[in-house]
Amino acid sequence: MKRERAIELILDYIAPHDIVVVTTGKAGRELFELREKRRESHAQDFLNVGAMGHASMIAFGIALAKPKRSVWCLDGDGALLMHTGSLALIGALKPDNLRHLVLNNGAHDSVGGMPTAGFSVDMPALARASGYRAAARAATESEMAKAVRRLARVRGPAFLEVRIERGARADLGRPSRSLTYLKNRFIDFVRKERRR
Amino acid sequence: MLKGKDIVHFLSKHDVRFYCGVPDSVLKEFCMSLSFRSPSRHIITANEGGAIALAAGYYLASGKIPLVYMQNAGLGNAVNPLTSLANKEVYRIPMILLIGWRGEPHFAKAPRGEPGQKDEPQHRKEGEVTLPLLKLLDMPHVVLSDVPSIAEKQIAVAVKTAKRRSTPYALLARKGTFEL
Numbered sequence: 001m002k003r004e005r006a007i008e009l010i011l012d013y014i015a016p017h018d019i020v021v022v023t024t025g026k027a028g029r030e031l032f033e034l035r036e037k038r039r040e041s042h043a044q045d046f047l048n049v050g051a052m053g054h055a056s057m058i059a060f061g062i063a064l065a066k067p068k069r070s071v072w073c074l075d076g077d078g079a080l081l082m083h084t085g086s087l088a089l090i091g092a093l094k095p096d097n098l099r100h101l102v103l104n105n106g107a108h109d110s111v112g113g114m115p116t117a118g119f120s121v122d123m124p125a126l127a128r129a130s131g132y133r134a135a136a137r138a139a140t141e142s143e144m145a146k147a148v149r150r151l152a153r154v155r156g157p158a159f160l161e162v163r164i165e166r167g168a169r170a171d172l173g174r175p176s177r178s179l180t181y182l183k184n185r186f187i188d189f190v191r192k193e194r195r196r
Numbered sequence: 197m198l199k200g201k202d203i204v205h206f207l208s209k210h211d212v213r214f215y216c217g218v219p220d221s222v223l224k225e226f227c228m229s230l231s232f233r234s235p236s237r238h239i240i241t242a243n244e245g246g247a248i249a250l251a252a253g254y255y256l257a258s259g260k261i262p263l264v265y266m267q268n269a270g271l272g273n274a275v276n277p278l279t280s281l282a283n284k285e286v287y288r289i290p291m292i293l294l295i296g297w298r299g300e301p302h303f304a305k306a307p308r309g310e311p312g313q314k315d316e317p318q319h320r321k322e323g324e325v326t327l328p329l330l331k332l333l334d335m336p337h338v339v340l341s342d343v344p345s346i347a348e349k350q351i352a353v354a355v356k357t358a359k360r361r362s363t364p365y366a367l368l369a370r371k372g373t374f375e376l
Contacts (some may be wrong), residue, residue, distance in 0.1 A: 004354070014208035019257075021253070041229065048257065048281065049280070049286065050253055050277070050279070050280020050281050050286060051245070051248075051249055051275070051276055051277040051281040052276070052296075053245075054245060054248075054249035054276075054281065055249075055279050057241065057246040057249035057250040057253065057280075058249045058250070058252055058253035059253060060250055061250040061251060061252060061253020061255075061256070061257065061262075062251060062253040062254070062256060062257040063253075064214075064235075064236055064250075064253075064254060065253070065257035065258035065260075066257045066258075067236075074266060083242070083243070083245070083246060085241075085242025085246065086241075086242055086246050089239070089241060089242050089246070091298060093235050093239065108247075127238050147283075158215075179286060179287060180288070183235050183256075183287050183288075186256065187256055187259070190256060190257045191258075191259055
């Protein structure tokens with residue numbers, strides 16, 4: 001399973017009022033295109049286009065300000081390892097609405113596929129040792145569907161490592177909307193109180 | 197001199213109530229005045245870049261201006277999220293930075309009127325590049341006064357400017373600015 005397929009599967013379990021923060025690089029571009037393909041709004045998603053490794057802290061900041069909303073961080077292995085101190089902070093302060101998902105292909109895939117230490121780290125053990133309330137790993141589509149369904153339900157901070165293959169579509173585009181447009185839509189969506 | 201809680205009080209007048217960052221000796225009295233706040237209002241992050249990102253997330257979700265504090269040595273850690281997340285070319289995130297200025301060159305007015313002296317070697321270069329770095333980052337900034345009435349006005353300008361430009365604004369604190 002490649003990253004784009006993994007993100008597509010995850011989207012099926014993210015509720016319409018949930019908030020998504022996605023890591024730097026192709027993951028965000030894939031999320032953007034998947035929303036287009038599924039004819040869904042981009043308002044739920046914050047694309048962390050720069051600031052590699054900091055998606056989890058952006059998600060944590062949102063989770064603090066919106067404690068009643070579920071916040072999903074779609075992270076990468078290189079990004080996670082770049083700022084692993086954030087894992088310790090989340091584990092220590094335990095935001096119970098934060099769901100941290102790492103798409104691990106063991107590579108800096110967005111910039112050429114050079115290796116990271118992602119495959120030599122036991123990420124769920126790292127998350128558990130940091131204080132996350134739940135942590136798991138999935139490698140196949142069926143394992144993943146089960147694990148993401150569970151991730152959506154448990155009390156956070158919850159962690160899921162998804163082992164994926166390297167590679168992306170050759171025709172993967174860039175977001176066709178300006179960052180200002182995306183930011184304003186996101187802000188409207190997040191600040192608006194949840195309606196049932 | 198300024199008390200740590202003075203700053204917190206001045207900032208609260210402008211609805212700045214969320215603090216995060218990495219502690220610094222120049223800011224010790226300020227940091228101590230935050231120590232009883234709950235994690236929903238104050239978080240010590242693993243590094244300064246994480247603090248910028250946390251503050252950005254908090255702003256996006258709340259619409260309220262956060263404050264990020266650090267020693268100038270941590271400015272390097274903060275540069276990437278400042279340029280590629282908060283910057284006006286990217287997501288334009290308003291926030292106030294409070295930066296402790298170690299290694300300030302030409303530190304003429306030492307506390308209690310003693311002659312100025314050089315800071316420790318590891319602080320000298322960072323102290324020297326701090327102002328040029330803020331200029332390169334196109335970040336409006338001011339050296340925080342230790343006179344409370346002036347500091348109060350500076351903070352009003354800082355918050356107003358951060359809001360108007362929708363970008364970070366830095367307050368630089370020299371050694372000896374704060375007292376308990």
